Amino acid sequence: MPQSVVVRFLVLALFVLAGCQAGSGYLSPAAETSDGSGLLTVLAEDVQGDIATNPGTKSGARPAENAAPERMLIQRGQMRIEVVHPDDSSRAFLEAVKGFGGYLAQQSGRTLTVRVPAARFDEAFAALRAMGRVLDESRExxxxxxxxxxxxxxxxTARKARERLLEVLQKAEKVDDILRVEVELRRLTEEIERMEGRAKFLADQVAMATLQATFVPKSEPPPPQKRTRQRSRYAWINEAGPESLLEGN
Amino acid sequence: MGTFTRGAALLGLVLFASCVAPIQLPSEFAAQRASGGEFLAATADEAVLRVRDVDDPTMGSNAQFWVAARRNDFVEQRGYVEVAKGEVADSAGVMGQWIEFTANVRGERVEYLAAMWSRQGGFLGLGSAYVQVVEFAARGAAYAARVEAVKAALMTVAK
Structure with a gap:
């Protein structure tokens, strides 16, 4: 083998090794500093990674991986219903909703949005259906x-990371370190609050179903026909209709 | 007349009425008349149900044709308002059409449902064509309270 080829191969191998070393994020910051501040960077990256990616794979199996979880469903429904007296029907519906342990969340004209315990959603839907003539309905x-x-x-994971950061903060002596930990703590606290808010919102939506009811007044009868009626060429159609039925002809 | 005779006559009447009824009456309806190809029943609050056979003056049009013809007369000529329409299978699985209207009859709101099937009469359907028509009409709450039951009863209509 010519010597120049061997030299080139060795140089290439060195570059590859150097690249591997640089790609290892956990090693390089600590290696760069000797005063221990690299530890903070490592921790921050650790936390960010935990929140941004799925942490369950980092610490082993997910807690609920093997158990069959109970389905958490957010139930929503809407119904337009024709009634004779919309105001009376609205009041009666709200009374029924209270009876189910629910409450009025919003009212806009004759449209009521109510929240009822998810376990009684079907009953509330059935009670509403029974109040008049259903024009349309949907559920999801x-x-x-x-x-x-x-x-x-x-x-x-985020809470554990915050605890670790607090421990680091207690041990930190340099002002620079303290400031950096505090910045990270603030960011992490905001992240935790945001996630807590979302979890609370989901839990509330699951616990209480949302039902929107629109009460449509029964329309006035159409005006009587004024122009002269042309009789149908089919005699039996001329004899058909509510007039002949109700008047016993 | 003895008790037995009266009982037998009553039973015979009930059996006769149940034999000739071309539809299974929803509860609260009482048969009024069954003659000349027409069956009439009504409730105490005057919701009326009628089933009748009428000659088909066309060459055997289908139920869609008759729904369209009826709609044309009711909506265009009489000023009724069409509310809904759909299909329904009778007790033999033959598809028919139904249509609902709301109407102003002498200043009063009434509602009306009609269902139709195109049929062939005679033995093995070799006779002339006719249309079997089911009509249901009532005022206000009397209609709303029974329309679903009447729609369900349409599935029991027999030729």
Whole structure:
């Protein structure tokens, strides 16, 4: 083998090794500093990684991985219903909702948005249906089980990371270190509060279903026909209709 | 007349009425008349149900044709308002059409449902074509309280 080829190979191998070393994020910051401040950078990256990615894979199996979780469903429904007296019907519906342990969340004209305990959603829907003539209705359920579980795991990890940061803060002596930890603590606290808010919102949506009811007044009868009626060429159609039925002809 | 005779006559009347009824009456309806290809029933608050066979003057049009013809007369000529329409299978699985209207009859709001099936009469359907028509009409709450039951009863209509 010619010597120049061997030299080139060795140089290339050196570059590859150097690249591997630089790519290892956990090693380089600590290696760069001798005063221990690299530890903070490592920790911050650790926390950021924990929150940004799925932490369950880092600390082993997810807690709920093997157990079959109970489905967490956000239930929503809407109905337009024709009634004779919309105001009376609205009042009666709200009374029924209170009976189910629910409450009025919003009212806009004859449209009421109510929240009822999820377990009684079907009953509330049936009670509403019975109040008049259903013009249209729809129901949907969104499964948030996975999002809720992920939030729980991420929250747990973020809280542990905050505790670790607090320990670091107690041990830190340099002003620069203290400031950097505090910045990271603030960011992490905001992240935890945001996740707690989302978890609370999801839990509330799951616990209380949302039902929107629109009460449509029964329309006035159409005006009587004024122009001369042309009789149908089909005799039996001329004899048909509510006039002949109700008047016993 | 003895008790037995009266009982037998009553039973015979009930059996006769149940035999000729071309539809299973929803509760609260009482049969009024069954003659000449027409069956009439009504409730105490005067919701009325009628089933009748009428000659088909066309060459055997289908139920959609008759719904359209009826709609044309009711909406365009009489000023009724169409509320809804759909399909329904009778007791033999033959598809028919139904249509609902709301109407002003002498200043009063009434509601009306009609269902139709195109049929062939005679033995093995070799006779002339006719239309079997089910009509249901009532005022206000009497209609709303029974329309779903009447729609369900349409599935029991027999030729």
């Amino acid at each position: 359920a969104s499964d948030v089980t996975e999002e809720f579980q992920d939030l729980g795991i991420r929250l747990d």
